[in-house]
Amino acid sequence: MKNSLTIAFIGGGNMAGAMLGGLLGNLCQPQDILVVDPNQETRSAWESKGVATAAAASEVLSQYKVWIYAVKPQVMQQAIHASHRFLQKDTLVISIAAGLTTTSLAGWLDQAEPASATRLIRCMPNTPALIRQGITGLYAMPDVPSSDRDLAQDVLSSIGEVVWVDNEAQLDAVTALSGSGPAYVFLFIESLIAGGISLGLSQEQAQRLALSTLKGASLLAAGSEDPPARLRENVTSPGGTTAAALNRFAQAILQDWYRRPCRRLMTALPKWHRSRPQPASPLKIQERNNMNTTRFEKMTIKQTLLAVAIMGLIIVSSNILVQPQFHINAWLTWGAITYPICFLVTDLLNRRFGPARARRVVSIGFIFAVLASYAVADSRIAIASGVAFLTAQLLDILVFDRLRDKSWWKAPFIAGWLAAIIDTFLFFGVAFAGTDVPWVTLATGDVGIKLIINAMLLAPFRVLMWNLGRPRSVQA
Ligand SMILES: NC(=O)C1=CN([C@@H]2O[C@H](COP(=O)(O)OP(=O)(O)OC[C@H]3O[C@@H](n4cnc5c(N)ncnc54)[C@H](OP(=O)(O)O)[C@@H]3O)[C@@H](O)[C@H]2O)C=CC1
Numbered sequence: 001m002k003n004s005l006t007i008a009f010i011g012g013g014n015m016a017g018a019m020l021g022g023l024l025g026n027l028c029q030p031q032d033i034l035v036v037d038p039n040q041e042t043r044s045a046w047e048s049k050g051v052a053t054a055a056a057a058s059e060v061l062s063q064y065k066v067w068i069y070a071v072k073p074q075v076m077q078q079a080i081h082a083s084h085r086f087l088q089k090d091t092l093v094i095s096i097a098a099g100l101t102t103t104s105l106a107g108w109l110d111q112a113e114p115a116s117a118t119r120l121i122r123c124m125p126n127t128p129a130l131i132r133q134g135i136t137g138l139y140a141m142p143d144v145p146s147s148d149r150d151l152a153q154d155v156l157s158s159i160g161e162v163v164w165v166d167n168e169a170q171l172d173a174v175t176a177l178s179g180s181g182p183a184y185v186f187l188f189i190e191s192l193i194a195g196g197i198s199l200g201l202s203q204e205q206a207q208r209l210a211l212s213t214l215k216g217a218s219l220l221a222a223g224s225e226d227p228p229a230r231l232r233e234n235v236t237s238p239g240g241t242t243a244a245a246l247n248r249f250a251q252a253i254l255q256d257w258y259r260r261p262c263r264r265l266m267t268a269l270p271k272w273h274r275s276r277p278q279p280a281s282p283l284k285i286q287e288r289n290n291m292n293t294t295r296f297e298k299m300t301i302k303q304t305l306l307a308v309a310i311m312g313l314i315i316v317s318s319n320i321l322v323q324p325q326f327h328i329n330a331w332l333t334w335g336a337i338t339y340p341i342c343f344l345v346t347d348l349l350n351r352r353f354g355p356a357r358a359r360r361v362v363s364i365g366f367i368f369a370v371l372a373s374y375a376v377a378d379s380r381i382a383i384a385s386g387v388a389f390l391t392a393q394l395l396d397i398l399v400f401d402r403l404r405d406k407s408w409w410k411a412p413f414i415a416g417w418l419a420a421i422i423d424t425f426l427f428f429g430v431a432f433a434g435t436d437v438p439w440v441t442l443a444t445g446d447v448g449i450k451l452i453i454n455a456m457l458l459a460p461f462r463v464l465m466w467n468l469g470r471p472r473s474v475q476a
C-alpha cells in the first residue's frame with residue numbers, strides 16, 4: 001500500500017490530461033498516479049511522463065486513495081461497472097462527468113459496495129487546470145464526511161480555484177459557465193484574431209493584441225472594485241467607435257451566441273448524455289442551425305403513414321364533434337377539446353423531423369381530412385375545416401421553427417396560440433357565417449378553450465419531446 005496521496009484516473013482523455021498536468025510535480029508525483037484508459041495512444045502519452053497505466057480496471061486500483069472518473073457520461077455506467085469491485089472502504093470517488101447526478105452515480109456504485117456511495121463527490125473542473133489556473137465547482141452528497149470534502153478540496157485547489165455549491169443543480173450552471181467556458185473564450189480569441197487579420201494585421205500581431213487584451217481586461221475586471229459593466233462603459237466613448245462596434249457586437253455575440261447556448265446547455269444537461277447522439281461544439285451547433293435540414297431525423301414511409309393516420313383520425317373526430325348535436329353548451333363544442341391535439345402532433349413531428357416533413361404530413365393530412373370530412377359532415381364544414389386546418393398548421397409549423405431554439409415551451413406555446421386563433425375564426429367564419437348558428441359566440445368559446453387546452457398540452461409536449469419528439473439520428 002502506498003503512503004502518499006494516490007490518485008487513479010478512470011479515463012485519461014482531455015480533461016484528465018489537463019488535471020494531471022496541473023497535479024504532477026505539485027500535489028502528486030508520477031508514481032502516485034494511475035491512468036486506466038483503453039486507448040493505447042492515451043496510455044503511451046502518460047507512460048512517457050512516468051505515470052502507471054492500465055488498459056482496464058484491475059486489483060491495482062484498490063491501492064489508490066482517490067478515484068477520479070473522467071470518462072464521457074455515455075460510458076460512465078460501464079466504466080463504474082468494470083471498476084467498482086476494487087473500491088475500498090476509504091476510497092474517495094470523484095466524478096467530473098457533466099450532467100450525471102450523484103443519485104445515478106451512487107446507484108451504479110452501490111451495486112458493489114453500499115458504503116462507497118457516502119464517499120462520492122461531483123465536480124466540474126475546466127481545462128486551464130493544465131496550468132493550475134482552473135476553476136472547479138464541487139458538490140458533495142450530504143453524508144460525505146468533512147475529511148473527504150477537505151481531501152477533494154486539496155486535490156482540486158492544487159489545479160486552481162474551487163467553488164462549492166449546496167444545490168446539485170447548480171453544477172449544471174457551473175458546467176455551462178466555467179466547464180464549457182474556455183471553449184467560448186477560445187472561440188472569442190479566434191474571432192478577434194481573424195478580425196484583426198481581416199483589417200490588415202499580421203497573424204502574430206493580431207494574436208498578441210487579442211491575447212494581451214483578454215489577459216489585461218480579465219486582470220482588470222478581477223482586481224477592480226467596479227463591476228464589468230462600469231469597466232465597459234469606461235472604454236466606450238459616447239458616439240465613438242467602441243459604441244458603434246458594441247451595438248452590433250454585444251447583442252449579436254454576447255447575448256445571442258453566449259447567453260442562449262449557456263441557457264440551453266443548462267436546460268439540456270440532465271438529459272444531455274441520453275438525448276444527444278454526440279455532444280456538438282458551439283461551432284457545430286451554429287453550422288447545424290445554418291443547415292436546417294441536417295439536424296433532423298429522416299422520416300420513413302411507415303412513420304409518415306402513421307402520422308397522417310393519427311392526424312386524420314383527430315380531424316375527422318373533431319369534425320363530427322363540432323356539429324350541433326355535440327355542442328356542450330351555447331359556446332363550447334367537444335370538437336374544440338379534441339382538435340388542439342393535432343397541433344401537439346405537428347409540433348412533435350416538427351421537432352423530430354423538421355418543418356419540411358411536418359408540412360408534408362400536414363399536406364397529406366389535409367387532403368385525407370377534407371375527403372373524410374365530406375363523408376361524415378356537411379360539405380361546408382368539410383371545406384371550412386380543410387381551409388382552417390391547412391392555414392393554421394402551416395402557421396404553427398413556421399412559428400415553431402422560428403422559435404425552436406428558445407426555451408422549450410416558447411415554440412409550442414406561441415405557435416399554438418397563434419394557430420388556434422387563426423384556425424378558430426377561419427373555421428367558424430367559413431362554416432357558419434350567414435347561417436342561424438351563433439358562430440361568433442361559438443368561436444369565442446372555442447378559441448378560449450383551445451387556448452387553455454394548448455397551454456395544458458405543454459405538459460405532454462414536455463414529456464414527449466425527449467422521446468417521440470427527439471431525432472433518433474441525424475441525416476448525413
Ligand atoms: N473536456 C473538458 O473541458 C471537460 C470535461 N469534463 C468531463 O470530463 C469527462 C471526460 O471528458 P473529456 O476528457 O473531454 O473526454 P475524452 O474523450 O477526451 O476522455 C475520455 C477518455 O476515457 C476513455 N474511456 C472510454 N471508455 C472508458 C472506460 N470504460 N474506462 C476508462 N476509460 C475509458 C476514452 O477512450 P476512447 O477515446 O478510446 O474512447 C478517452 O480516452 C466527461 O464526462 C466530461 O463531461 C468536465 C469538465 C470539462
Ligand SMILES: O=C(O)[C@@H]1CCC=N1
Binds near residue numbers: 175279
Ligand atoms: O463538452 C462537454 O460535455 C464537457 C463538459 C464541460 C466541458 N466539456
